[in-house]
Structure formats: C-alpha cells, structure tokens
Amino acid sequence: xxxxxxxxxxxxxxxxxxxxxxxxxxxxxxxxxxxxxxxxxxxxxxxxxxxxxxxxxxxxxxxxxxxxxxxxxxxxxxxxxxxxxxxxxxxxxxxxxxxxxxxxxxxxxxxxxxxxxxxxxxxxxxxxxxxxxxxxxxxxxxxxxxxxxxxxxxxxxxxxxxxxxxxxxxxxxxxxxxxxxxxxxxxxxxxxxxxxxxxxxxxxxxxxxxxxxxxxxxxxxxxxxxxxxxxxxxxxxxxxxxxxxxxxxxxxxxxxxxxxxxxxxxxxxxxxxxxxxxxxxxxxxxxxxxxxxxxxxxxxxxxxxxxxxxxxxxxxxxxxxxxxxxx
Amino acid sequence: xxxxxxxxxxxxxxxxxxxxxxxxxxxxxxxxxxxxxxxxxxxxxxxxxxxxxxxxxxxxxxxxxxxxxxxxxxxxxxxxxxxxxxxxxxxxxxxxxxxxxxxxxxxxxxxxxxxxxxxxxxxxxxxxxxxxxxxxxxxxxxxxxxxxxxxxxxxxxxxxxxxxxxxxxxxxxxxxxxxxxxxxxxxxxxxxxxxxxxxxxxxxxxxxxxxxxxxxxxxxxxxxxxxxxxxxxxxxxxxxxxxxxxxxxxxxxxxxxxxxxxxxxxxxxxxxxxxxxxxxxxxxxxxxxxxxxxxxxxxxxxxxxxxxxxxxxxxxxxxxxxxxxxxxxxxxxxxxxxxxxxxxxxxxxxxxxxxxxxxxxxxxxxxxxxxxxxxxxxxxxxxxxxxxxxxxxxxxxxxxxxxxxxxxxxxxxxxxxxxxxxxxxxxxxxxxxxxxxxxxxxxxxxxxxxxxxxxxxxxxxxxxxxxxxxxxxxxxxxxxxxxxxxxxxxxxxxxx
Numbered sequence: 001x002x003x004x005x006x007x008x009x010x011x012x013x014x015x016x017x018x019x020x021x022x023x024x025x026x027x028x029x030x031x032x033x034x035x036x037x038x039x040x041x042x043x044x045x046x047x048x049x050x051x052x053x054x055x056x057x058x059x060x061x062x063x064x065x066x067x068x069x070x071x072x073x074x075x076x077x078x079x080x081x082x083x084x085x086x087x088x089x090x091x092x093x094x095x096x097x098x099x100x101x102x103x104x105x106x107x108x109x110x111x112x113x114x115x116x117x118x119x120x121x122x123x124x125x126x127x128x129x130x131x132x133x134x135x136x137x138x139x140x141x142x143x144x145x146x147x148x149x150x151x152x153x154x155x156x157x158x159x160x161x162x163x164x165x166x167x168x169x170x171x172x173x174x175x176x177x178x179x180x181x182x183x184x185x186x187x188x189x190x191x192x193x194x195x196x197x198x199x200x201x202x203x204x205x206x207x208x209x210x211x212x213x214x215x216x217x218x219x220x221x222x223x224x225x226x227x228x229x230x231x232x233x234x235x236x237x238x239x240x241x242x243x244x245x246x247x248x249x250x251x252x253x254x255x256x257x258x259x260x261x262x263x264x265x266x267x268x269x270x271x272x273x274x275x276x277x278x279x280x281x282x283x284x285x286x287x288x289x290x291x292x293x294x295x296x297x298x299x300x301x302x303x304x305x306x307x308x309x310x311x312x313x314x315x316x317x318x319x320x321x322x323x324x325x326x327x
Numbered sequence: 328x329x330x331x332x333x334x335x336x337x338x339x340x341x342x343x344x345x346x347x348x349x350x351x352x353x354x355x356x357x358x359x360x361x362x363x364x365x366x367x368x369x370x371x372x373x374x375x376x377x378x379x380x381x382x383x384x385x386x387x388x389x390x391x392x393x394x395x396x397x398x399x400x401x402x403x404x405x406x407x408x409x410x411x412x413x414x415x416x417x418x419x420x421x422x423x424x425x426x427x428x429x430x431x432x433x434x435x436x437x438x439x440x441x442x443x444x445x446x447x448x449x450x451x452x453x454x455x456x457x458x459x460x461x462x463x464x465x466x467x468x469x470x471x472x473x474x475x476x477x478x479x480x481x482x483x484x485x486x487x488x489x490x491x492x493x494x495x496x497x498x499x500x501x502x503x504x505x506x507x508x509x510x511x512x513x514x515x516x517x518x519x520x521x522x523x524x525x526x527x528x529x530x531x532x533x534x535x536x537x538x539x540x541x542x543x544x545x546x547x548x549x550x551x552x553x554x555x556x557x558x559x560x561x562x563x564x565x566x567x568x569x570x571x572x573x574x575x576x577x578x579x580x581x582x583x584x585x586x587x588x589x590x591x592x593x594x595x596x597x598x599x600x601x602x603x604x605x606x607x608x609x610x611x612x613x614x615x616x617x618x619x620x621x622x623x624x625x626x627x628x629x630x631x632x633x634x635x636x637x638x639x640x641x642x643x644x645x646x647x648x649x650x651x652x653x654x655x656x657x658x659x660x661x662x663x664x665x666x667x668x669x670x671x672x673x674x675x676x677x678x679x680x681x682x683x684x685x686x687x688x689x690x691x692x693x694x695x696x697x698x699x700x701x702x703x704x705x706x707x708x709x710x711x712x713x714x715x716x717x718x719x720x721x722x723x724x725x726x727x728x729x730x731x732x733x734x735x736x737x738x739x740x741x742x743x744x745x746x747x748x749x750x751x752x753x754x755x756x757x758x759x760x761x762x763x764x765x766x767x768x769x770x771x772x773x774x775x776x777x778x779x780x781x782x783x784x785x786x787x788x789x790x791x792x793x794x795x796x797x798x799x800x801x802x803x804x805x806x807x808x809x810x811x812x813x814x815x816x817x818x819x820x821x822x823x
Contacts, residue, residue, distance in 0.1 A: 015718070194692045195685040201674060202682055208668035212631065212660060213683035213736070214651035272673045 016280035017266020025285050032292035040295050051161045053287045057180050060237040060261040060279040061187045062228030067262050069224045070271025071126035072202040076232045077254035078137035079108045083236020085141045086151035089244025097155040105233035111137050112229025115220035141248035150246035160241035176238050186275035204271030264314040332357045333491050333521040338387030347373040349546040360523045362533040365543035366755035371526050379411035380404035408490035410483030420468035424478050425449040427467050432486045452485035456512040473505035477800035493524045502617035510536050530559045574760050575788035580770045583607035586655035587744055592637035599799030610776040612790030614815040616795055621779040622797040625746045629653050629660040654683050661733045662752045663749040669733045670721050677703035677717035679732050684740045727758025745776045783812040797821045
C-alpha cells in the first residue's frame with residue numbers, strides 16, 4: 001500500500017468502525033458457505049439469520065446510544081422480559097394488539113427514565129444503577145406474572161418475525177425486520193445529523209466540555225436512557241412475537257449479547273465512540289457464528305467459545321486501528 | 328570527555344511523511360542546567376522521546392559520558408541514568424507518596440515489600456529535593472499539583488542513579504512560590520553534578536535557571552550558547568524569526584458601554600469579594616497567584632460555579648445564570664483546563680468549534696456535517712490553525728492549535744464577552760502572538776475581554792486595565808500604563 005493511500009485510508013477506517021466487522025461478516029459468510037455449501041448459503045437461511053438477529057439488533061440500537069454517551073445499561077434483558085409480560089397481560093385483559101404493544105414500550109421507557117434519573121440525580125455510576133435495575137425490573141416482571149408464563153390470544157403480533165407465508169413473499173422480509181431496518185436508519189441518523197445527537201457524542205467524549213458549551217447534560221442523559229429502554233421495549237415486542245406468551249424469565253443475559261454487538265461494532269465503554277451500523281453488523285456476526293456452527297454440527301460450547309474469542313479479537317483490532325491512525 | 332555528559336550529534340527522525348527532526352545537535356555538561364526552547368512542532372518533544380527511549384532516531388549518534396547511547400525503551404533509558412519527568416503527571420493517584428516514589432523498584436523479600444527500607448529510600452529522595460515536609464503516607468491524588476510534581480521528580484531520583492534529568496514544562500501548572508521551590512531543588516541537583524535538560528516556553532524561567540540553552544526550529548538546532556549572553560529578544564528571534572515587541576500588537580481601543588458589571592461576588596470558597604465593570608471594546612486583565620480565586624471568579628460569572636453573594640449583570644440581564652443562559656446572553660468562556668474541560672479531545676475540530684452553537688447548521692434540530700465542516704474551515708483559515716482539515720481530532724493538534732480551536736468556538740458562537748482563563752499557557756510563541764492579535768482584534772470590534780493570566784508581560788502588554796486578585800479579593804482595575812510587572816507581582820503577594 002502506498003504511503004498516500006495509507007494516509008487517506010487509515011483515518012477513514014478510524015472514523016468508520018463498521019468496516020472491519022462488515023469485512024469479518026462477509027469473510028465468515030464465505031467460509032461457512034464453502035464448508036456447508038448445501039444448507040448455509042441459501043436465501044432461506046439468510047432470512048432466518050436476519051430474523052434471529054431482530055431482538056438483539058433493536059436492543060443494540062439503544063445500547064449504542066448509551067455507550068456513545070459513556071454509559072451502560074445492564075437492565076436491557078429484564079426490560080425485554082417485562083415488556084413481553086405487559087403485552088401478554090394487556091392482550092389477556094382484552095386490549096387490542098397495537099395498544100398492548102405500545103403499553104409494553106411505554107412501561108419499558110419508564111424503566112429507562114428510572115435509570116436515567118437515578119444516574120443523574122444520585123450521581124451513581126450507570127453500571128451500578130442498571131445492575132440494580134436489572135434485578136428490580138426482573139423481579140417486577142415476575143411479580144406481575146405471578147412467576148408464570150402468561151398466555152395470550154393469537155394476534156398479528158405473533159407474525160412480526162415469523163417466516164413469511166407463501167402468499168406474502170413479495171414483502172421479502174417479515175414486518176419486524178423492516179421495523180428494525182427503519183429504526184436503525186432513524187437511530188443511525190440521530191447521532192450524526194441532529195443537535196441532540198452531537199450532544200450525546202459531546203457528553204460521552206467530555207462531559208465537562210459539554211457543560212461548558214451549554215449542553216443540558218442531565219437532560220441528554222435521561223433522554224438517551226429513555227430512548228434506549230423504549231427500543232428495548234420494541235425488542236420485547238419481537239421477543240413476545242417469537243414466544244407468543246409473556247415470559248418473565250426470558251432474555252436472561254440478553255444485555256451481554258447486546259453489549260457485545262455494540263463493542264464488536266466499534267463502541268468503546270469509555271464513551272464518545274460507537275456506530276449504529278457497526279452494532280447491527282456485530283449482532284449479525286454473532287448470529288452468523290451460531291447458525292454457521294449449528295450447520296457445521298459444532299456443539300453449543302464450541303460456538304460459545306468462538307463468540308467469546310470474536311469479541312476480544314474485534315476489540316483488540318479496533319484498538320490497533322486507532323493506534324495506526326494515530327488517534 | 329568529562330565536559331560532555333550527553334552529546335547529541337546530528338540526529339534526525341522521520342514520522343511517515345513528516346520530518347520531525349532534521350539534524351539536531353546538543354551538548355550538556357555535568358552539573359549544567361541546559362534549556363531547550365522552541366515553538367511547538369520545533370522538535371522538542373521528539374528529541375526528548377528519543378533521549379528517554381520512547382522512540383529511536385533514524386540517523387545520527389548520541390553519546391552518554393562518551394559511550395554510545397541508544398536506549399531501547401524508557402526502562403532501558405532509566406537504567407542508563409536518563410530520567411524523564413513528563414508534563415502530564417504520571418503518578419498513580421490512589422497510591423501513597425512512598426509507594427509512588429518506589430513504584431516498580433520496591434525493595435522486597437520474596438515479594439513482600441520491606442516497608443521501612445522503602446520509606447527510607449523515599450525519604451532520601453525527597454530530602455535531596457529539600458522537601459522533607461511531604462508526608463510519605465499521603466495519597467497522591469490528595470496532594471496539590473505542585474507537590475505531585477516534586478514526588479514525580481523524587482521518583483526519577485530514587486529509581487535510577489540519575490545522570491541526566493529531563494524536565495518537560497515542569498512549571499506549567501505551578502504557582503510562583505512552588506516554581507521558586509522547584510528551582511531551588513533543581514539547583515541543588517545541579518550542584519551534585521546532575522545534568523538537567525529543561526524544556527520550557529517561559530523565557531524568564533530559562534534566564535533564571537539555565538546555564539546554557541539550545542534553540543530548535545523546524546527540527547534543527549538553530550542556536551546554542553550561554554544564557555547570560557543571549558537576551559530574550561535574540562532567543563525569540565531565533566525561535567520564531569520575529570521580534571519580541573511584535574508579540575503584543577496594540578491598537579488604540581475605544582471603551583464603549585458597560586456590558587458586564589459585578590459587585591461583591593463571592594463563590595463557595597473563592598472569590599471572596601470581586602467587583603468590576605467591563606466595557607465593550609476593552610481588555611481587562613486579572614493577575615494574581617494560582618489559587619487566588621481568579622478561575623473561580625470566571626466560573627461563577629459563567630454559571631459553572633454557584634454564587635454565594637453579590638450581583639452580576641450582563642447587558643440587561645441580572646443575576647446568576649447557567650452556562651447555557653450565559654451563552655445565549657453572548658458570554659463565552661475559554662477554560663484553563665484544555666484537556667479536562669475546554670475541549671472534547673476525541674472529537675473533531677469541527678465538532679468542538681460548533682458545539683455551543685449547532686443551531687443554524689441545518690433546518691430544525693438537524694445538523695448538517697457539511698455545514699459544520701464549512702463553519703470550521705472558516706475559522707481554521709482565519710486563526711491559522713495548523714491541521715489536516717476540520718474532521719481531524721483535536722487530540723492530534725499541538726497545544727497552541729488546540730487553544731485556537733477553543734477560541735474559535737467563542738468566535739463561531741459570536742460571543743460579545745470573552746472570559747479567557749490562561750489562554751496562552753503552555754503554547755508556543757507563534758501561537759501566542761496569533762492569540763494576542765486576535766484579542767486585540769476583538770477589542771477593536773467592540774467585544775469585551777476579561778483575561779486571567781499568570782504571565783506578567785502578557786497582562787501588561789495586552790490589557791487596557793489590570794486588576795489583581797489576592798486571596799479571593801479583587802483589587803481595583805488600573806490603567807495598564809500605571810502598572811508594571813513588578814507592581815502586579817507585589818499586589819499578587821499582598822505587598823502592595
């Protein structure tokens with residue numbers, strides 16, 4: 001590579017953290033396609049992988065904003081579970097599907113407001129507050145459901161991320177996936193093209209500077225936690241759609257998958273960095289490894305080890321990229 | 328070769344396409360304090376990195392007491408007796424003074440630290456610096472910066488049989504009194520035969536302390552000699568190719584209406600009582616010692632700190648206000664703490680310049696990155712900020728250029744009142760001259776500037792009126808023609 005090319009390429013790579021994971025995604029796709037040519041590289045399998053990424057993907061949108069802000073949200077899994085319970089509860093009580101789903105999102109957003117307000121008013125680290133909230137929200141979900149699964153009548157909510165029926169193939173992807181794509185586009189535009197978004201970056205990069213520049217730091221923080229939790233609520237709708245019941249024990253440990261997706265995509269837990277596109281690619285990469293591993297006949301434990309290694313390698317490469325670019 | 332402790336012969340270093348050093352020659356004798364001066368980007372830091380083992384030269388030779396010296400890494404350099412004290416303090420904030428001084432070199436038996444011996448060694452090192460008053464069991468982060476600096480130097484003394492001590496801008500965050508103590512300590516080390524390389528922007532310090540000096544420009548040695556033979560004007564000319572009196576451009580300022588007026592302002596602990604009326608079209612300086620309450624006054628005026636007592640009026644608004652409101656009222660602040668508060672180091676120049684006023688860079692809540700870049704490009708050109716483009720990270724820039732970015736933010740904001748806290752600290756002479764020119768231009772354009780500075784020539788040279796703060800009390804603002812560096816200093820230490 002000539003020096004001139006390097007000089008333009010390296011800063012560009014440093015600014016666009018999604019490129020590396022995307023390359024990894026495509027390369028791994030090629031590897032799996034070669035190893036299991038009959039089942040892996042089929043349109044059906046690709047659709048399945050995309051559908052399976054929806055829950056983590058939507059939750060990762062919100063987590064990316066939180067990570068850019070310099071925070072973390074460990075209560076995402078619990079929030080998803082609470083949302084499924086609330087949706088099932090409302091459906092059972094006779095609510096129409098749309099209000100029921102919105103009810104789940106609103107309650108999830110309230111959880112985010114709870115986190116955000118505690119973090120800004122008590123000045124306790126987000127890790128601690130959301131660790132506590134993880135238990136509180138999980139407990140609340142279990143209490144609301146009397147520690148049981150809540151059955152709900154079958155509605156169109158159950159078809160959001162199901163394989164499309166033969167007559168609707170023209171839609172290409174199920175509505176839940178389209179929703180993910182729309183949300184991703186909206187949330188990706190937010191940090192880079194809006195005042196609020198630049199303020200998120202500024203708070204994550206240097207909170208003191210943001211305050212000096214007249215940014216309403218607490219307001220930005222609370223808003224980001226609310227948005228992230230609302231997105232977790234929408235992820236909860238998708239989770240409910242797959243389960244068809246409200247389950248207070250579902251999505252245990254989901255927050256770690258979500259954080260892993262964000263980190264693979266270039267987010268740093270010190271704040272100021274993160275990419276929506278990168279996080280989506282990170283989520284896809286993890287699904288791809290799981291699916292490819294299953295097609296290869298690898299045991300679950302092997303897949304888990306590979307996923308763990310990928311997370312560490314991704315972050316290590318990210319650091320290297322930054323050093324090379326001299327940033 | 329006893330007259331040459333350290334000899335650097337024609338050393339060059341290339342970073343990618345940038346030539347950082349292009350033939351530097353430098354000789355330091357034992358028992359000599361040798362100053363290295365030059366603008367930012369002149370190659371001082373690269374040279375120090377090479378000497379301290381952080382990077383290797385491309386060509387040229389270095390000799391230490393006659394033997395070829397090429398350290399593989401900073402540890403290797405220390406083993407050879409070359410110790411570097413960095414500008415950024417590198418103490419472990421949670422450890423005690425003694426633990427920090429012997430960090431990594433603790434005397435131990437089977438891994439168990441021999442505490443008494445460690446404390447003895449730490450005490451010895453502090454005694455060498457004439458600071459037996461520093462408690463060994465104090466936790467580093469609780470200590471004032473000046474004391475941390477001394478601990479840092481003690482560390483380099485305790486951990487190596489130091490032959491060469493390199494100090495990089497050691498006084499940039501010290502008060503007058505601490506500077507004197509530091510100088511006394513350095514002189515003691517010199518008497519013991521240690522060679523000290525002293526990097527500084529402050530020519531007064533060089534004259535007060537150094538025996539000889541070497542001037543670097545564009546990566547090469549452009550002059551060397553005895554300090555006593557080189558007046559400040561000659562040194563500045565060598566550094567920048569410009570005259571000292573050109574540093575302070577002075578146009579006649581015409582004061583207008585009072586735009587900021589505060590009376591009896593008191594903060595939580597400081598200031599205690601500060602009153603002043605600042606007019607459009609004038610530059611008012613605030614002198615005083617570090618810790619007198621000057622920074623706190625600016626922070627209280629800007630709404631970053633609470634006000635306990637007193638009134639503040641900005642144009643037609645009365646009372647305390649948040650930073651957001653102050654910015655809306657046309658008041659802007661440049662913080663003394665560039666890294667911690669002034670700039671978001673990880674963000675781009677364009678982001679930093681436009682952060683306080685993103686409105687107007689797109690319809691509604693939208694911010695157009697292209698318009699952000701255009702806004703930044705304008706200020707990059709106007710302020711001659713040396714950078715690739717507006718998308719470059721602020722952390723890549725030199726101190727002087729970073730400071731220009733912080734000022735560009737207020738210019739982009741189109742502020743009327745500029746609260747500037749030590750705006751030229753730790754930056755090169757060229758950037759200083761640019762900033763003085765800018766301040767002069769602001770006053771001509773009818774803006775009001777309140778300038779806090781510890782650099783006396785700057786206070787006297789740039790300001791229309793000068794006021795001095797002593798222990799939280801702000802003295803009367805006197806016309807610049809009635810004050811001298813001496814009178815400011817006397818008032819600052821309460822002897823006026």
